[in-house]
Amino acid sequence: MNQIHQFKGCDLLSLNVFLAVAAHSSFRAAAKEFDLTASAVSHSIKALEQRLAVRLLNRTTRSVSLTDAGQRLAVTLRPALSSVVDALQEIDDMAGVPSGTVRINSSEGAVRLVLQPVLARFLREHPQVHLDIVCDGKLSDIVAEGFDAGIRLAEAVPQDMVSVRVGGPVRFAAVASPDYFAARGRPKAPQDLRGHDCIRFRFDSGTIYRWEFERHGVAEAINVNGPLTLTDQPLMVDAAIDGIGIAFVPDHLAASALREGKLERVLEAWCPAYPGLCLYYPGHRHVSSALRALIAVLRDVPELDARLGSSARQARSSRHLRKDAGRDPVV
Incomplete structure (x- = not known):
């Protein structure tokens, strides 16, 4: 019974805040993600540690890192909370109206090319959906960093992901x-x-x-x-x-x-053409109605090869960009 009571004291927000601090190694970054103050995040972590009677984070004036207990909790908690979120999202989807937040990781070039042309239309048609788009130039682990989907060159998509082509060849x-x-x-x-x-x-x-x-x-x-x-x-x-x-x-x-x-x-x-951009997401997770709606809109975008010209459409290439560790091919 004590364990059940203890869990009731650890609300979902506190657990998600802990995972955000663990992912970012920063109270400030976690606070920004949840629209909280750094002080509120610090208080939430302290309260969680008191409830569990164990230190989860090592703190100095310059860094934040997980203790052994914190590391074990993060590894176990991440998939568990993901399952809870998926279950709640499935219930929301029964309403039939796409809603909620869709977090997307993408290169800046991909955002300009495939997202920017449809953003106004999508948000106008789906007012209950919030898009949270993060641009970076590295190959982020979208599962570990809490994203619903990513957009990258087709050849940069991890093999264990479901990918959806959202444009024609790139040259x-x-x-x-x-x-x-x-x-x-x-x-x-x-x-x-x-x-x-x-x-x-x-x-x-x-x-x-x-x-x-x-x-x-x-x-x-x-x-x-x-x-x-x-x-x-x-x-x-x-x-x-x-x-x-x-x-x-x-x-x-x-x-x-x-x-x-x-x-x-x-x-x-x-300079031949090569396979273009894909939106990708984890196959083992529930795909929310909001993400499905975004995919449907992106599939309606005119093929990129219409912009690239007939020579791009005619090109056939076996070219494979070399991907240095931690970076995304140029797009």
Whole structure:
């Protein structure tokens, strides 16, 4: 009976707050997730520790970490609470109206490409749904970090996930301004890029992206050099327009500048299309009506290859991007 009474004292919010602190190793980050103050989170954890009569977290002025007991509780509690949430969501879904929060992890480029065009429509049609979208450049574990779904390149989706294609093929373009090519010449093969000023891309992990090309089954990965390194691809397009050098970016980001003649392509034959973006989610969990509604809207988005042009539709590639640990392929 004592154990039952003790559990009643540990409400679901306190347990979820504990898991958030464990996931973020931060009281402040957990407070932001639940729209609480850091003081309220700290009080909740202290009360939970008092009820269980065990220390769950080690605290210093600079860090928060799990004790052995806290680690064991987190490992056991995470799937249990997930099952409770799924059960409650199933009951909510019986009402027939999509509602609740859908947390999505995605690269910034994927948000711009597939989510931004439908956000206003989706939220207008489903006013009881709240979308919580987190953009990062690493391959996050959506289950461990409490997300309902993720959006990544098809080849970056973990094999144990259910994936839904939400766009057509994606293609890259090597581009620079007409003035740059007039002054420096045009590379004829990927290796020629070593003699050019290139605008490089840095992942959140700190890794510099190697430009990847393929032609007739021959793959080339080039460590380019240049005067500028950025972490934002639209800024790379702007820098190329300004004549700083050659940028290697997803085709759709450069499409407008290409049409207007501000940029020109090179190495087009070395830039085939490859499988595009997928929304993915854990197969063992209940799929809420809100997430199902979002998937339905995303499936209505026009195919990306309509934006990429007929050459992208005709391309057939066996290309596989090399994925460094902890980072997402460029998109």
